[in-house]
Amino acid sequence: MPFSTATIAVPHPARYLRLVTARLDQEASMDHAADGRATITFSQGTCVLTPARGLDVIAAAADSAALASLRDTLTRHLRRCAGGEDLEIAWTEAVSGEDMQITDPVVGDYLLRHCTGTDGLLGELTVVTREATGTAAGMQVAADEGAFLTMLTRMADARHAVEVGVFTGYSSICIARGLAAGGRLLACDISDEWTSIARRYWQRAGVADRIDLRIGPAIETLQALPAEPRIDIAFIDADKPGYPAYYEEIVSRLRPGGLVVLDNVFLGGEVLDPAYQEEHHTVMRRLNDQITADERMDSVMLPVRDGITIARKR
Numbered sequence: 001m002p003f004s005t006a007t008i009a010v011p012h013p014a015r016y017l018r019l020v021t022a023r024l025d026q027e028a029s030m031d032h033a034a035d036g037r038a039t040i041t042f043s044q045g046t047c048v049l050t051p052a053r054g055l056d057v058i059a060a061a062a063d064s065a066a067l068a069s070l071r072d073t074l075t076r077h078l079r080r081c082a083g084g085e086d087l088e089i090a091w092t093e094a095v096s097g098e099d100m101q102i103t104d105p106v107v108g109d110y111l112l113r114h115c116t117g118t119d120g121l122l123g124e125l126t127v128v129t130r131e132a133t134g135t136a137a138g139m140q141v142a143a144d145e146g147a148f149l150t151m152l153t154r155m156a157d158a159r160h161a162v163e164v165g166v167f168t169g170y171s172s173i174c175i176a177r178g179l180a181a182g183g184r185l186l187a188c189d190i191s192d193e194w195t196s197i198a199r200r201y202w203q204r205a206g207v208a209d210r211i212d213l214r215i216g217p218a219i220e221t222l223q224a225l226p227a228e229p230r231i232d233i234a235f236i237d238a239d240k241p242g243y244p245a246y247y248e249e250i251v252s253r254l255r256p257g258g259l260v261v262l263d264n265v266f267l268g269g270e271v272l273d274p275a276y277q278e279e280h281h282t283v284m285r286r287l288n289d290q291i292t293a294d295e296r297m298d299s300v301m302l303p304v305r306d307g308i309t310i311a312r313k314r
């Protein structure tokens with residue numbers, strides 16, 4: 001499903017949006033959010049209009065022909081409401097799913113330069129992982145996400161932490177470093193091969209004595225945990241179809257105020273595009289919606305790398 005965006009420079013975006021929606025009220029279906037955003041559904045597709053510094057517009061349609069027609073229709077209405085044909089509306093090229101750029105590479109590089117840095121050991125683990133695992137190395141969390149995990153673990157004053165998806169151990173080192181004195185990390189994975197690298201680096205990072213590695217399907221490890229709610233923080237970064245079950249097992253064992261952090265909630269942008277309908281897409285989309293509506297939790301989704309959700313138990 002292709003998307004295209006435009007920002008329209010008008011002096012009073014909210015007032016202008018009211019004019020546009022009043023004009024379209026009869027010919028399109030309209031949904032107004034409490035924060036002033038409007039979603040307008042035409043026969044060709046859907047537009048979301050957000051008053052910000054200008055009026056931000058997103059247009060989405062089933063295919064590129066429908067998108068072109070949708071943009072023409074909206075452009076016509078927007079120009080009429082602005083009182084003239086000369087209003088500048090520059091639509092971006094259409095992008096869909098995997099082509100969506102979540103973080104501009106220049107911004108991504110700037111972010112990496114502005115977090116508590118990767119030390120030599122984590123840097124070496126990144127290089128070793130790339131050499132040992134090839135393209136699988138892309139599964140490793142980036143340095144800024146790792147620094148964020150250490151910070152969240154410290155903020156949660158965590159003594160009981162859980163990780164689902166260890167790989168070569170980068171995120172486990174970050175979590176283990178944030179643990180309170182005497183704290184422990186239960187680390188779940190199915191791969192002996194990848195976690196043998198993790199074990200080596202846990203030793204060298206001086207955190208091996210704080211980590212209990214359990215090899216086997218994570219769902220079995222989680223279900224075998226005591227039912228009492230004592231987990232302070234959990235990080236889910238493993239097989240995507242397993243996420244809903246991991247989330248449930250963890251949330252029921254989180255202490256009030258405890259955090260669950262889920263990685264890859266955008267699936268490279270494909271979650272945002274309903275044209276993608278494989279199992280991992282539908283599972284992740286449904287889970288993202290469920291977490292938002294979960295009355296046990298407060299949650300926020302952030303564009304950190306491939307998207308993370310942080311949910312805190314009430």
Ligand SMILES: C[S@@+](CC[C@H](N)C(=O)[O-])C[C@H]1O[C@@H](n2cnc3c(N)ncnc32)[C@H](O)[C@@H]1O
Nearest residue numbers: 139140141165166167171189190217218238239
């Ligand atoms: C995305 S990687 C984890 C990356 C890691 N957090 C890091 O920063 O390096 C996913 C890991 O989940 C593991 N995994 C896949 N299915 C699993 C399952 N059913 N139970 C436990 N671990 C699983 C894989 O072996 C892999 O190491």
